[in-house]
Amino acid sequence: MGAMIVDVLPAAVGVATSPVLLIAVVLVLLSERARPASIAFAAGSVGTIATITGAAAVLGGAADPDASSPMFMYWVKLLGGAVLVVFGIRRWRGRHESTEQPAWMASLAHTTPAKALLAGIVVTAANPKHLVFFVAAGVGIGAAGLGAARESLGVAVFVLLAGSSMLLLVFGCLIAPAWAAPRLVAVRTWLEHHTAALIAVILIVLGVILVGQGLGGLVSR
Numbered sequence: 187m188g189a190m191i192v193d194v195l196p197a198a199v200g201v202a203t204s205p206v207l208l209i210a211v212v213l214v215l216l217s218e219r220a221r222p223a224s225i226a227f228a229a230g231s232v233g234t235i236a237t238i239t240g241a242a243a244v245l246g247g248a249a250d251p252d253a254s255s256p257m258f259m260y261w262v263k264l265l266g267g268a269v270l271v272v273f274g275i276r277r278w279r280g281r282h283e284s285t286e287q288p289a290w291m292a293s294l295a296h297t298t299p300a301k302a303l304l305a306g307i308v309v310t311a312a313n314p315k316h317l318v319f320f321v322a323a324g325v326g327i328g329a330a331g332l333g334a335a336r337e338s339l340g341v342a343v344f345v346l347l348a349g350s351s352m353l354l355l356v357f358g359c360l361i362a363p364a365w366a367a368p369r370l371v372a373v374r375t376w377l378e379h380h381t382a383a384l385i386a387v388i389l390i391v392l393g394v395i396l397v398g399q400g401l402g403g404l405v406s407r
Contacts, residue, residue, distance in 0.1 A: 190330045190340055193399070197323040198347035200270075200392045201316060205381040207231065210309045211352045212374045213294040214302055215359045216367070223302035224356045230306025232349045235320060238311065239348075240341050242324020247337065257404070259329035264400025266318040270393030273315055278386035315389060319348070322396060 201207070214220065214227045246259060294305060310316055327340040346353075359366040377384070 190327060190332065191343055193330075194323040194326050194340070194344050195347070196392050196395045196399075197319040197326075198344050198350075200319045200388060201235065201348035202351045203384075203388050204313070204316065205377050205384050205388075206313060207309060207316075207352055208355070209291065209374065209377050209381065210294060210305065211355055212370050212377070213291055214297060214305070215355065215370055216374065217295050217297050217302075219298065220363070221360060222299040223297050224359065226299040226303040227306040228349070228352055228356045230303040231310040231352060232306075232345060234307050234310040235348050236341065236345045238317065238320040239324040239327075239344055240338075242321045243328035243337055243341055244324075246325035246328025247331070259325050260400045260403035262325045262400075263322050263396045264404065266322045267393045267396025267398075267400060269318055270315060270389045270396065272393075274386045274389030274393055277382055277389065281382035281386060315385075319392075323348075 211224065211227055211231075214224050217223050246262075294302070297305065323344050324341070327337055327344065330337070330340070332340065355370075359370065
């Protein structure tokens with residue numbers, strides 16, 4: 187179980203440090219109805235992570251039920267890591283391009299709880315980099331052959347780790363809104379100016395880790 191958690195940790199870190207998710211939740215926390223909207227956004231995002239990762243875990247277990255030979259898991263990590271590296275390099279090369287805020291981000295300043303729930307789902311699921319992380323983690327959990335109970339626990343741990351930064355922001359602002367407000371503005375400003383470079387570095391580093399894990403597993407078979 188511990189080895190499995192360590193194995194999916196890079197994917198969890200990739201989601202937890204996603205600038206797109208962090209900017210979105212910060213904008214919701216600075217919106218007119220911050221308390222209900224931020225809770226709805228977090229619920230939509232966390233629910234999406236759990237659903238996709240859980241489905242990938244089921245597919246991973248079905249595709250490779252022999253835990254002693256999780257070849258499918260290693261191929262997913264290898265290919266997924268390669269995709270992340272390519273995305274990262276492309277993002278780094280275009281980091282100085284226009285950073286004008288997308289319209290959907292601007293709309294979060296006036297969002298309702300219902301729209302925030304939908305935004306949490308869409309922002310989490312519509313990003314192909316997120317999907318790579320969810321699938322890689324889910325397949326790794328499913329292919330580990332730990333049994334249904336431990337696989338469910340593994341998915342739950344991944345979800346908590348992946349959503350940790352977002353959940354900490356939401357709960358922190360709910361507990362101490364006056365203290366958090368000016369700091370949220372500073373975080374938003376920093377992320378808006380460094381998003382492209384930050385995404386590039388995160389994708390390349392985590393992509394290389396996943397490629398290494400995939401290659402290491404395939405070579406050792």
